[in-house]
């Protein structure tokens with residue numbers, strides 16, 4: 450049966466991981482949480498990197514979704530303003546031109562954002578390949 454990691458199963462794992470990430474010495478952590486130094490060393494080498502990667506991925510995904518939602522909302526609002534400015538009873542060419550310029554900016558932003566995401570996905574694949582190779 451594989452040995453259970455005393456830190457992975459520790460109720461204060463988040464706090465311990467946090468201390469490890471900010472660079473507190475293994476010896477100090479083991480003393481503070483009444484753990485063996487070997488357990489801290491093992492956990493830091495074998496379990497911490499994967500967890501950090503997961504946290505980064507989750508945060509990245511949440512941020513991406515949020516930005517996309519905000520862009521979509523802005524886009525809907527801008528289209529509504531453009532429609533209003535083209536209303537025959539209330540025609541406003543000046544506003545229409547300004548709105549079109551805004552929409553162009555938004556499309557540009559969306560395109561750049563998509564490119565960034567594709568790049569990030571590509572980098573992730575390269576990293577995965579490197580991990581397999583090494």
Ligand SMILES: [Zn+2]
Nearest residue numbers: 454457492496
């Ligand atoms: Zn562990």
